[in-house]
Amino acid sequence: MDKTTPFQATWSWKPFIACHLMALVLLLLWLWEPTRSAMDLFDFSLFSLLNQPLATNEAWRLSWAVASTRPFDLLVGVILLLLLIRGDWIFKATQARAATFGFLCAAVVLVVVRILYAKIAHKLGWQHASISSVAPDAVRLEHFFPQWEDTPFEVKDESARSFPGDHASVLLIWALFLTLFARNALQWVVIWGLALLFMLPRLVAGAHWGQDDYIGGVQMALVALAWSCFTPFAAKGSAALVRWTEPLFRLAAKIPLLNRLSVVAA
Template sequence: MNNPGLFQARWNLGKLVLCNLLPLALLGFWLWPTGQMYCLMFDEWLFRHLNTPLATNSTWLHIWAVASLRPFDIVVGLIMLGLLIRGDWVFKAVDVRRAFFGFLSILILMVVIRALFSKLVALMNWQHNSPSMVLEGAVHMSDYFPGWEKTWELKDRSSQSFPGDHASVLLIWGLFMGMFSRSVGQFLIVWGLTLLFMMPRLVAGAHWGQDDYIGGVLLAVLALGWGYYTPYAARMSNFLLRLTHPLFKLMTRMPVLSRMSVVRSSSLLR
């Protein structure tokens, strides 16, 4: 279904190599003692500027406390999904179902890469505590909202903060949507939301910056390379389109759902 040319059914070796070299370069820089020193200096500066105002600015505190709750992650996910499957925005209405399944397949691939990379991180002892657990004077939002931490899982610290899982999901969405953006405005909206939704963990101190711009980028770029610049996304999206065709055919008869572009998509199966 949808435009069969949305994903390539062949290998793009040049871009695949690039998507492997960039993560290796980032990892190498991070492991280089001087590079690690620069990362720590920048991350501490960033954390102090984002976290310290929590103690004196009630509005800043409440905004980021709400954004650090687990239910807010669901809201973020719904926004990302809504923009992905919105017909005639980034993707044409007839393409959104294939785009959705292509993104889903790349996301699944990233989960596999994340699992393998986590084993390497544990083996090499690269794991570390988040800045809120390490730096003196860190403001812990859970101290201000102890009930929220218990009931809604307020995320303001982590004993295993590398790599940034939350950031990697946002980054793969940003890379995917940005790659298909049809205007500068769309591109800016996509990346503006990506960076904005990465902020809560950084403000709260649940992640260092390097967990995101090293670990998160590493995972997202690897997944994009092996997912998009190989036949993987094309074949997986074709498979999922065929597998779910009866379900979507049934959904076309349901009120409200039948009006969604992802349901109404009517291109022919290959």
């Protein structure tokens, strides 16, 4: 077995099928009227719990307003990347580069799944507006920070098409990907604690319903995980990227500080 990669270039049929079955069950539950009504009630209750304190708590309001901006999304991306490439946490230091490229392959699959799902959802009339546009007592963050509009710090608290939750799907594919290789409960707690925490801003602001994330986002992440990690795609794609980028990493290894990163040193 190649000890520099955590992937195997084989089809894993049981988890591959299981991911698709779970995604299908979630879709059927969402389409069935009784469970859909229960989800709507749950989402309104959750939104009220998270959103209403924005009206009276200034610190709460400012914190979630900042967390609902694009620059904060970039910060989240950096945090997730640093945890991914850190050697001897989830992945061995010698596997950090291959694992990082494997996740990149999973992310590419997720983009394809997201595009196809969005087209299907639009065609079949599954799209809906943000919960902030529907809930009569919604506290809109943009009303408190109008000066942020038309700037990089514009608050994301509304969308005409909020289903499925693409923001959540990125966090979920990251969490599911790392969970495949996590070895203890502490790692699982950190992974899922961060994923859920970083999903909250869109839910607090009302840009997404809960079901956009726990139905749509989970579905997309499961399908993307299946086609990347339970097929040869991640293994072969990662191996090819490792070969193609070897000269670049050889140069990076000569740069102080950079050469201390596991993904470079590997």
